[in-house]
Amino acid sequence: QQQVKQSPQSLIVQKGGISIINCAYENTAFDYFPWYQQFPGKGPALLIAIRPDVSEKKEGRFTISFNKSAKQFSLHIMDSQPGDSATYFCAASPDSNYQLIWGAGTKLIIKP
Amino acid sequence: ETGVTQSPTHLIKTRGQQVTLRCSSQSGHNTVSWYQQALGQGPQFIFQYYREEENGRGNFPPRFSGLQFPNYSSELNVNALELDDSALYLCASSRQGRGDTQYFGPGTRLTVL
Numbered sequence: 001q002q003q004v005k006q007s008p009q010s011l012i013v014q015k016g017g018i019s020i021i022n023c024a025y026e027n028t029a030f031d032y033f034p035w036y037q038q039f040p041g042k043g044p045a046l047l048i049a050i051r052p053d054v055s056e057k058k059e060g061r062f063t064i065s066f067n068k069s070a071k072q073f074s075l076h077i078m079d080s081q082p083g084d085s086a087t088y089f090c091a092a093s094p095d096s097n098y099q100l101i102w103g104a105g106t107k108l109i110i111k112p
Numbered sequence: 113e114t115g116v117t118q119s120p121t122h123l124i125k126t127r128g129q130q131v132t133l134r135c136s137s138q139s140g141h142n143t144v145s146w147y148q149q150a151l152g153q154g155p156q157f158i159f160q161y162y163r164e165e166e167n168g169r170g171n172f173p174p175r176f177s178g179l180q181f182p183n184y185s186s187e188l189n190v191n192a193l194e195l196d197d198s199a200l201y202l203c204a205s206s207r208q209g210r211g212d213t214q215y216f217g218p219g220t221r222l223t224v225l
Contacts, residue, residue, distance in 0.1 A: 006154075030138075034213075036216075041218070042218055042219075043116075043202050043216035043217050043218045043219050044146060044155070044202070044216050045216065046213055046214075049213070049223070069216050084173075087207070089155075091154075096206075096213055096214070097143065097206050097207070097208065097212045097214065098160070098168065099145070099157035099160065099168055099170060100147075100155070100157065100214065101157070102154030102155050102156070103154055104153060104154050105152070105154050
């Protein structure tokens with residue numbers, strides 16, 4: 001019940017394309033769903049987050065889609081750029097300031 | 113405003129030894145959370161400190177312990193190191209209260225030989 005399942009494990013997208021990463025959760029007590037971006041040798045950085053009272057949130061080229069009934073959420077990166085090449089993690093928590101339960105990560109490579 | 117800092121950057125220890133990792137929280141933040149990230153995996157929650165008290169703990173044995181100081185900085189101590197303790201240890205700081213965001217430091221890479 002505490003798991004967050006993330007797919008795919010790795011993803012290669014052409015420059016300018018759309019990158020899509022998916023996550024699924026079981027625990028209905030989760031109320032906060034962030035996406036983090038991590039570059040090699042660095043700590044994770046918050047990219048965008050959503051709460052279940054909305055189905056979509058957009059910030060620049062990054063969009064989270066949230067399906068509460070299916071207990072799934074996804075990250076869409078529009079117009080993907082080589083600088084977006086990184087590992088992306090979804091996470092979930094009952095509250096943004098409490099323990100985050102993380103997915104296993106997706107290594108994204110944007111080909112120029 | 114300074115971000116979250118961690119020291120040391122890298123550390124090599126042998127099995128059975130003890131290690132202390134340090135974290136300075138971001139200015140204005142009073143809560144520190146520690147995570148362990150094994151190679152190729154997502155971080156796992158170790159524990160959280162607020163007002164110098166442990167405020168939640170993940171599935172880690174008692175040989176993982178911590179402290180928070182009056183200036184909100186924090187230490188993670190690991191006793192009797194095992195090979196599986198080799199990982200990136202991440203510290204995140206935040207303000208206590210619903211809705212705030214956790215900001216992560218760069219991590220300490222611990223290698224246990």
